Amino acid sequence: MPRPTKGARFGGSAAHEKLLLANLAKSLFEHGRITTTEAKARRLRPVAERLVTKAKKGDIHNRRLVLQTITDKSVVHTLFTEIAPRYENRPGGYTRITKIGNRRGDNAPMAVIELVEALTVAQQATGEAEAATKRAVKEDALKKEEAPAAESTEAVEDAKPVEKADEESKDA
Structure with a gap:
């Protein structure tokens, strides 16, 4: 009872x-x-x-x-x-x-x-981990996109001093 x-x-x-x-x-x-x-x-x-x-x-x-x-x-x-x-x-x-x-x-x-x-500590940690993973994936994608763009930019930058040298030789 x-x-x-x-x-x-x-x-x-x-x-x-x-x-x-x-x-x-x-x-x-x-x-x-x-x-x-x-x-x-x-x-x-x-x-x-x-x-x-x-x-x-x-x-x-x-x-x-x-x-x-x-x-x-x-x-x-x-x-x-x-x-x-x-x-x-x-x-x-x-x-x-x-x-x-x-x-x-x-x-x-x-x-x-x-x-x-509010969310529990475990839920917040899981959410933060997921957000960090997404950020890392985005950063990797941006780095891959920037790498070919950076190579072409470097080629353009290398070409600019040559052009400047040509202009200086013409002035002289």
């Missing part, structure tokens, strides 16, 4: 916590970034990342599993069609939590949880 999570449950029952995290996840996928307390953000992160992982698989079974948590079909559609393809090559870490200080009214520590937009 599954055991409930130990510790505080945001001032309510396990069912209330489950619904609260489902609503936070829905808002996160709807807006891409939400501001909440640090405790809620820390509890939301594994829930949201699990949903994105299910959305990456993309089959009907996983869509139904996500619909059990997020009951808004339009948000689930957005998750499966727009958000999940962004993280196709990313093995995890779809969210970022940034602390922003304390709330004015009750001094609660606040944080922004957002979906990560």
Whole structure:
């Protein structure tokens, strides 16, 4: 039998916590970034990342599993069609939590949880390597094109001093 999570449950029952995290996840996928307390953000992160992982698989079974948590079909559609393809090559870490200080009214520590937009280090390194390879190929092609042009230019330059010498001898 599954055991409930130990510790505080945001001032309510396990069912209330489950619904609260489902609503936070829905808002996160709807807006891409939400501001909440640090405790809620820390509890939301594994829930949201699990949903994105299910959305990456993309089959009907996983869509139904996500619909059990997020009951808004339009948000689930957005998750499966727009958000999940962004993280196709990313093995995890779809969210970022940034602390922003304390709330004015009750001094609660606040944080922004957002979906990560940037490429991973491995993707950036791969992209940089591909760009370097393309640059090298272009430079080689330009060198090959310039080599015959340089030979003809050298021949023209060699001819110019002879012409200048002829002109100087005519003047004399």
